[in-house]
Amino acid sequence: MEGESGLDSPSESTSLGTTKKLSFSEYADELCSFYMSIGVPYREYWYGDYTQLKHYFEAYKLAEDRFNYHAWLQGAYVYDAICCASPILHAFARAGTKPVPYPSKPYEFQTKVVDKEKVREDFLARWRANKSLWRAIKKGGELNGGDDRPVAAGDQVE
Amino acid sequence: MARTTLDFEYPEGSGREYSLAFSIDTLKRLDRAGIMAQIVNGERPLTMTEDLFKAAFDANHPDVSNRKREEIFKEFSDTSEDGSLLEVLLEMVNETYKSMAPKGNVKWRVNRG
Numbered sequence: 001m002e003g004e005s006g007l008d009s010p011s012e013s014t015s016l017g018t019t020k021k022l023s024f025s026e027y028a029d030e031l032c033s034f035y036m037s038i039g040v041p042y043r044e045y046w047y048g049d050y051t052q053l054k055h056y057f058e059a060y061k062l063a064e065d066r067f068n069y070h071a072w073l074q075g076a077y078v079y080d081a082i083c084c085a086s087p088i089l090h091a092f093a094r095a096g097t098k099p100v101p102y103p104s105k106p107y108e109f110q111t112k113v114v115d116k117e118k119v120r121e122d123f124l125a126r127w128r129a130n131k132s133l134w135r136a137i138k139k140g141g142e143l144n145g146g147d148d149r150p151v152a153a154g155d156q157v158e
Numbered sequence: 159m160a161r162t163t164l165d166f167e168y169p170e171g172s173g174r175e176y177s178l179a180f181s182i183d184t185l186k187r188l189d190r191a192g193i194m195a196q197i198v199n200g201e202r203p204l205t206m207t208e209d210l211f212k213a214a215f216d217a218n219h220p221d222v223s224n225r226k227r228e229e230i231f232k233e234f235s236d237t238s239e240d241g242s243l244l245e246v247l248l249e250m251v252n253e254t255y256k257s258m259a260p261k262g263n264v265k266w267r268v269n270r271g
Contacts, residue, residue, distance in 0.1 A: 024189035024255075028182050031258055046183040047217065050257045051161045057260045 073107070161257075162250050164214060168230050176222075176230070178214035180254045188213055188251075197251065202244070210247040 022030070035045050035053060038060040044052065084100040087093060164178040188194050193209055196202075211234070212227040234243065 024194040025186050028186050028189075028258065031260075034260070046186075047181050049161050050182055050254050053257060054261065 076107070162253050163218075164246060164250070166234075168233065176215075177218050178211070179217040180214055180250050181217040182254065182258060184213050184216045185251065185254055187216075194251075197248065207244040207247065210251065211243065214247065214250070 032042070032045055035056065036042060038056055040053065040056050041048075081102060082089075084102045086099075087097050088099050161179055166176055168174060168176055185194065188209070191209070193206065196206065208228075208231055211231050212224065215222050215227050
């Protein structure tokens with residue numbers, strides 16, 4: 001009969017590792033603080049449309065992802081800065097050593113979607129176009145007795 | 159997606175529309191009255207339908223008196239169009255409960271092979 005309603009009491013772990021069943025009220029109270037921490041107003045949570053909670057949570061996850069990306073980006077900039085300064089950071093750097101200049105522009109966001117198949121086709125097209133040219137060069141080299149060195153000033157020209 | 163509601167007009171032809179729904183606050187009060195525990199335990203006392211029906215007014219029509227709610231409940235026919243009234247109300251309770259839990263990214267299902 002329990003499965004019929006689809007409801008099951010949520011549980012929480014205690015310090016002893018045993019689980020304690022939460023009543024619905026306790027569960028709702030606990031979730032209230034969580035939802036308020038991600039921006040759901042108190043009245044909205046208790047009296048509003050509960051289907052909006054899902055969207056609040058999705059928005060929270062997106063914001064967290066963005067925050068995580070920014071933290072990563074900051075780390076990348078710091079790493080770059082250290083790498084640029086690294087030539088002068090060690091004790092035995094030669095006199096006059098200069099640091100590598102820090103990138104003048106911030107990183108660009110990659111907005112273009114790279115189509116791997118198109119890149120491959122472009123490469124093959126360029127390959128085919130160059131192939132005949134390489135052949136001609138190679139053939140010329142063979143006609144020259146297999147000597148395809150560049151002509152030097154002291155060489156006898158027939 | 160909006161929440162599931164139980165919509166009707168009472169008295170019929172009067173133009174007075176009712177839209178019954180549950181909020182988390184309503185469920186909390188039902189829990190304090192012991193009804194949520196009964197639902198979880200699979201108990202279905204005869205008064206459950208009436209209790210749930212009357213509680214469902216709180217979200218959108220809190221100003222409707224208890225006497226009026228009882229009156230409407232007595233008039234309310236137990237249609238089998240979308241299942242019994244109790245089943246519909248339980249489904250609404252269940253939907254509220256399920257919508258509360260924060261969902262993660264992992265999609266999973268139980269395979270009872």
